[in-house]
Amino acid sequence: MIRLESNDGQQFLVDKASAYISDLVRNTVEDVGQTDEPIILPNVRGMVLAKIIEYCTHHKDDARILSSTPDLVQSDSVVDAWDRRFMDVDDTLMLEILSAADYLSIEPLVELGCTVIAKIIRSLSVDDIRQRYGIEDDFTDEQRIQIQKELAQLQ
Numbered sequence: 001m002i003r004l005e006s007n008d009g010q011q012f013l014v015d016k017a018s019a020y021i022s023d024l025v026r027n028t029v030e031d032v033g034q035t036d037e038p039i040i041l042p043n044v045r046g047m048v049l050a051k052i053i054e055y056c057t058h059h060k061d062d063a064r065i066l067s068s069t070p071d072l073v074q075s076d077s078v079v080d081a082w083d084r085r086f087m088d089v090d091d092t093l094m095l096e097i098l099s100a101a102d103y104l105s106i107e108p109l110v111e112l113g114c115t116v117i118a119k120i121i122r123s124l125s126v127d128d129i130r131q132r133y134g135i136e137d138d139f140t141d142e143q144r145i146q147i148q149k150e151l152a153q154l155q
Contacts, residue, residue: 002029004053005038010046018056023105044100051097055086055109079115087116091132 002019004012020026028039041049087094098113121129130137139147 002034003036003038004049005040006044006046006049007040007042008046010049011038012049012053014053014056015060017060018053021056021059021106021108022052023107025104027105041100041104043103045096048093048096048100051086051089051093052100052104052106052109056106058082058086059108079112083112084116087112 001013002016002025004014004019004025006012019029025039044052087097089097094113094116098110098117101109101113124132129135
């Protein structure tokens, strides 16, 4: 078992197969050796780490996830029902999971998070995307006019 510690001091005991889905954890254990001391993860909150451990535990025997080059091309046929339910969280938590998965180097989870976000934003207008994700519109009126002209030429 490998002990992981979140930035808020929560500790989790994780089986080796699940923990090794994270390249960061695997490399740390291989470099330092397995000890009773926790691997401290300063960029991950406990609640988010618990979700990521849930994902890793579910997928620890999944050949697609364990392959060195997982082919998770995002389509409904590839993103299974469990993964869709797993990512059915509010935007804030989804972005925290994505950021933590990137930090922990869990490529399949990064791909899943990007897929889910891409599917969400496909159905939104530019203004809706800005509002949902708190993106400031910093274009000047002149830049907007120029963009509209360029888009009109493309059509």
